Amino acid sequence: MHSVTAIVVAHDGARWLKETLAAVLRQTRPLDRVVGVDNGSRDGSGKLLTEAFGAGNVLTLPRSTGFGEAVHEVLRRLPPAPGQEWVWLLHDDCVPDGGALQALLWAAEQDPKAAILGPKLRDWLDRRVLLEMGVTVSRSGRRDTGLEPREYDQGQHDGIADVLSVSTAGMLIRRDVWDELSGLDPALPLFRDDLDLCWRARTAGHRVLNVSDAVAWHAEASARRRRRIATSDEHPRRLDRRNGLFVLMANLPFGALVRSVLRNVFGSTLRALLFLLAKQPANALDELAALGSVIGHPMRLRRARKARKKGRKQGWPAIRRKLTPPGAALRRLADMVQGFLAGAGPVDSAGRHHAGADRAQEDDGDELLTDSGGVQRVLSSPGVVLCLILIVITLAAERALLPQLLSSGGHLGGGALVPVTGGASDLWRFYVEDHHAAGLGSQTWAPPYVAVLAGLSAVALGKTWLAVAVVLLGCVPLAGISAYAATKRMISYTPARVWLGATYALLPVATGAVAGGRLGTAIVIVLLPVYAALATRVIAGSRRAAWGFGLLLTVGTAFVPLVYVLVAILGGLAAVSFGGIRRGVRRSLVIGLGTPVVLLFPWLAQIVREPGRILLESGLHDARLIDPRLGADSLLMLSPGGPGVPPMWATAGLIAVALAALLLRRHQMVVAIGWGVMLFGLLVAIVVSRIDGAAWPGVPLAFAATGLLVAAGHQAHRIAEFRAARGLRRLGAMLIVVVAFATPLAAAGLWVTRGAGDPLRGDLSDPVPVLAALQSAPGEGTLLLRPRDGRVGYTLLRGRGPLIGESDLEPPRDAIPRFATAVSGLASGRGNTYVQTLASYGVRFVTVPGPVDPALQQALDSQPALARLSLSETGGLWRVAGQVTVPPPPATAGALHRGWLWAQGALLVLVLILASPGARTKEPEGDYGDAPVEEGPRGRRRAKEDKGRKDRVPA
C-alpha cells in the first residue's frame, strides 16, 4: 500500500504557483498528504499555498533556504506514514499532468528496485517541447539530456527508461531511500542536487526511472533567471557549472577523478577562451571561477567524497555506462561550428537548458517556403546571375591574360604592379624584418599593405600570384557582387540593384585599375560598397559595424591612403548631420575612423610627413599610366585617364539617368546626398589630378560614381510605376531603362573588344635571369639596367625579383648618389673604378633586358672588370669578375619595430573580435509575457543594438 506525500516548495513563484497547486490537487491519484513550503516569498506565494493546502500544511522558512534544505525540514517534522511511503517533490513552477502521479506509482509497482522516478518534463510555454527525459552528465560535468534543442515530443522517446538521474521537479522518491541516502545534499542548494541524489541512489543499488506516461510542464524559472535566486549571490550559470563539477568530482572514483580534473582544467580554459572570442567575458569568468571554486576548496571536496565513499567504486561501472559517451563533445563542437557558420554565434550550445535556444532563427525560415531545387534556387537569384555574367565578361576581356598566366608559368605584372614573385612567407618575412636587404638596403618599415597581401596569399595557399590575380583580375565581378549585396538595405528594387552592380563593376576606374595593374584601387573598388553599407549601420549607431568598418577602412587605407581622407571628410559631415539625432553615432564614428589611425600609426605618421604620398597608391608610380593633361570633360564623365579606360561617352548614360533622378520629387534627400557625394568625389578628383602629375584620380572618381549610382538606383523603383502607366510616361520609362543599361553594356563591349591587359601582362619573366639567380651567393645583387626615353633606369635586385611593396622602401640617403654615379659611369663606358664601387654594394651581375641597346652593350663590354656571360635577344648578362662584398646589415636594435608589430597584431585581433559576429545576445524576455512583446522593425533594431553589448549574456 502506497502513501504519497507531495511537497511543493515555493520561492517567489506566484506567477506559476497557482497553476501548479491546482494541478497537484487535481491528480487522479489523490495525494495522501500535501505540504507546502514557502521559502520567504515576497510575492504572495505563501498566501497561495495557504489557500490551497490550508494553514497547517504550509511551512514558512527563511529566504535563503535551498530546495534540499526545505525538503529536509519538512521530512524532519513529518512523521512517517504507514506502508510504503513516497515523497513527491514539486517545484512551484512545475505543473504535473493530472495522471502523472498515477503513472509514476504504476511504474514503481512494476519495478520493486525503483527508488526514484521522474516524469517527462516539457516546456512551460511551448508545451510540446521536450525538456528532459532523464538527465545524464558528461565527464566534463556538462549536463546532458540527450535531446535535440527544441525537440518536439511526438512520443519518440516514450517508455520507462532506466536513467542516471531525473530532475527534482516532479521527482517521486521512496522515503526510506531518502532517509538512507540522507536526501538532497544541502551543500548544493540549487542545480545538480538531483544528479547527486540519483547518483548516490544508483550507487546504493537502487534504480532511477523516467516514466514518460507521467508528464509535467516546467518553467525552469531559476535557471532561466525568471526569478532572483536567494540562496546564493552568484550567477546561476556559475552556480550550475560549479555544482556540476562538484557533483562529478565528489562521486567519481579516484582514478576517474584524476582524469576528470585534468580534462576539466583543460576544457574550461578552452571554453573560457572561446567565450572570450565570442565576446562573452562574463561567461569566461564564470567558467574559470567555477573551476577554481571546486579545485580551490579541496577540503570541502574531500568531505563530500568521504560521505559518498560507500559503494562508489562498485557502483561506478554501472554509472559509467549512463554518462554521456566521449564522442558527444566532438559532436557538440561540430554543432557549434555549424551554428557559428549559420550565424547563431559560436557558443550557443543547448547543453544547459534547451529552451534557451535562439528563437530569432525561426523568423528567417524563408528557405522552407520554397521547395525548388538548390541549383534552380541559386540560378534564379539575380545576384548570382549578375555575378556569372560579370565573370563571363571578365573572362572574355582577359582572354589574352589568363592563358598566359596559367599555362606558361609567366608572372603577372605590368603598369603599377611588379612581376608577382615569391610566396606568402616571403611577404611575411618582408613585413616583419627590421632591415630589408632589397636594393641598397633599407631601414624603413615595410608598408602595412604587405601584411594584408601576405594574409591574402596565405588564404590562397601561399601563392601570392593567385591572391593578386583573384583580387586584381577578378575585381570586376567582385565589385559587382559587392555593390549588389551592399545595396540590399538601401535599394529594395532588385533590377535596380542588378543595374547598379553591373554599372559599378564596369566603371572606367575598374577597367583602368585592371589594365594598369593597380592592386590598391582594385581592392578599394571592391570595398567601397561595403563601406557604404557599413556606414549606414554605423550611422544607426551599431558598434560592431563600426569596428568592421574601421577594419575594412584600415585595409583600404593601407593600399590607398586617399580613401581615408575621403571617408574622414564624409564621416565628419555625417557626424555633424546625424550626431545629434541618434545616440552613440559619434562614438561609432570615432571607432570607425580611429581604428585605421591606430592600426597604421607609424606608417600614417610617415605619410603625414610627406603629404604628397597621400595621393599615391601602392605599387609602382609610372608616368605612362597617367594622363597628365586629363580633360575636364573626362573628369566629369568619371574617366580617370590612363590605359584601359573606355572612351568618355561610355558613362554618359549613367550621368543622364542620375540627372533624371533629380527630377523625381520623392526621396529627394537620398538623391541629394548621392549627388553631394558625387560632387565631392569629383572635386577631390580634380584636385588630385591637378596637384600631382603622378597621381591617378581613380579612387575619388569611384567615390563619385558610388554617390551617383546610389542617387540613381534609389529612384529606380519609380520606373516600375511608370511602366505600369500608359502613354508618355511608359515611353519615358523605357527610354530611361535603355539609357541606363547603355552604360554597363557599352562598357562591357568596349572592355571585351579592347582586352583587359596592356600594360598588365601575364607572361612576364622573372627580372633576375636564371643564371644570375643560380650563381649569386646569398646577398649578392643583380643590377638591372634598362634604357628608356633617353635615360638609363636601374634597380638593384638581390637574388630574386622585387616583392610587392619593396619599391616603397627608402634606401639610405648617403648611398643613393654614390651608387647612381657608379651606375651612370658604368653605362657611359668611360672606365674607372665604377665596377669596384658597385661590387662594394654587393653587385655580382649586371643585366640588360633585351633588346639590348648597342651603345649600352658596348659600354658594358668595354669594362675590363665585367665579363659577359650571355647576350641574346632576350637580354644580356655580365658578371663582375673581381671581389664582391655584400654589405653587412647594420646592427640595429629592432625592439621598437618588434614591439610595434606585436602591438599591431594584438590590436588587430582585438578589432577582429569586436568586429566579428559573436553570440546572439538577445534577451529572451519577450518569451515570458511579463514584458511587452516587441514586434516589427522596432524589435529588430533593438536586437541589432544589443548585438554590440558584450555584458549581456544568454540565460
Next chain:
Amino acid sequence: MRRLIENRFGLLALVLVALGALYGVAFVSRPAPAAQARPQAVKVPVESVTAVCPAPSGSRVSVVTPADPERAQTPGSATLSAIRAPGEEKSGGKDDVIDRPGLLWQREIAAGGGPLVVDATGSMAAGLESAQTARETSGTQRGLAGVRCVEPGAESWFVGPGPAAAEMTLYLANPDSAPANVSFMVYSGEGPVLSERGNGVVVKPGQHRVIRLRDLAPSPLIMALQVSTRSGRVAAAVKAVLGEGRGVDWLPVAAAPATRVVVPGIPGTAGQRELYVAAPGEQDTVVRIKAVLEDGSYALKNKETIEVPAGSAASLDLSTGIGGQPAALVLESDIPIVAGMKITGTGTRQDVAFAAGAASVDLGSVVADGRAEGKQTSWLVLSAPFGAATVEVRLLPTKGEAPAPVEVKVPAARTKEIRLTPPKGTKGGFSVVVRPMPGSGPVYGGRVLDESVKDGQMVTTQPLAMARTWALVPPTVDAPGVVLP
C-alpha cells in the same frame, strides 16, 4: 534651402550649377602641354683605356694622347707592358710609362716577344691612341704593315682575302681578368665555313694566341671573319701575308654589319683596288655601290651593284673605277653587310694595304703614327658623303710645340686628300688629330702611309676610328619599374 530642395527643378539646377563650376575649375586648371625635354647625356672624358698591340716585335709602337685645354688635367699615365695574367709578376724588362699628353711617344720594339698592353688612366686615357707599324724591305714581310692597337671587345669583323689567297694569321690577346670564350665564323665566297675542328677557343686572362686561319678554313679565297666572345673580351687582329713580292699588311677591324657601310680612306695612288663584301645574314642581297671621289659622288659604270649570296662573301675589282684617285665607297644593302678593300701598290714588288668599313668620326679621331721621313709620305683622305663638313686637323710631334691646327673644308659628297707635312724643325714621326667642327656632316676618313722604294711602292692605310676621348654619361634614374618591359 529646404524649399529649393523640395522644388522639382531646384535640386537639378543646383547640381547643374555645381557641375558647371567644377567643369570650369578643371578646365582652367588643365596644365599646358609640357614639352618633354629629352634628358641629354653628359660628355665626360674617358678615364681608363686598355689597348693591345697584337704583335709589335720588330715594329715601331706609337702612343699618343692629345692634350685638350677643355679638359681638366688629372694625374694619369699610360703604361706599356708585355701582356701578363693579373697578379703575375712582370718578367724582366721595364714597363714604359708615358705621362705627357699632347706629345707622341714612339719606340722601336726589338724582335721577339708577345703583344703589348697599353693601360692608361686619368688624363692620359682620354683619346689615347696607339699603333704599331712595321717596315721591311725584303722577304715575305716586305712592305709597310701597320695596325691600330685595339681595345678588347666582344665582337670584331675582318674582311679580306681568304687563307687560300694569303697566309692569314689571327692574333688573340686577353688582357682582362676574366677568361674569354672566343668563337670564330668564317664567311667565304661559297658560304659560311663550318670547321670540323670546332670554332672556339678559350683565352685565359693574360694569355695570347696566334691562330693560322688556314687551319680553320683552308679553302676560301676571300673571307669575312667574325670573332666573337660568348663570355669575356678579347683583342683580335688579323695579319695577311700575300707572299714574296706580293705584300703584307694587317686587316683593320671592319664596322659591324649594317645596311649602310662606308669604306673610307682609299688612297689616290695607282694600283689595284678590290672590294670585298660579305652578307652574314640568311638572305641574298644586292649591294649598291657608290663612289665618293674628289669630283663628286656617283655609281661606277658597270659596277653599280654586287650580288652577295646569303652567308657568303663576294669581291669586285674596282681598279678601273677608283684607281688613282682618293675615294670612299658607300655601300647600301637591304640586309646588313660588312665590307673591306684591298689596296695594292705599284712596282715590281708590290705591297698591299687594307681598308674596311668604318664609322664616322663625330667626336674626333686620332691616328698615332704619321711619318714624313725620307721617301715616306703621309696622307689624310677625308670624305663627307652625306653633307659638307669642316674638320680641324692638328699634328702632334714627338717633342716641341705643336703646330697650329689647319681647318679643312670637305664639300658634300666629295673626298679630299691632304698631304700631311710636319713643320720644319721637328724630327721623327707625328700624330694626327682630326676633329669635326660643330655643324658639319658626318666625316669618314683614313690615313695613308706610303713609301716609294725602287722596286715598288710600299703602302699601309688605317681608317679613322672614333677617338675614345669622350664618353657619354647617360642620365640615370633609380626606377623600380625597370623590372617591367
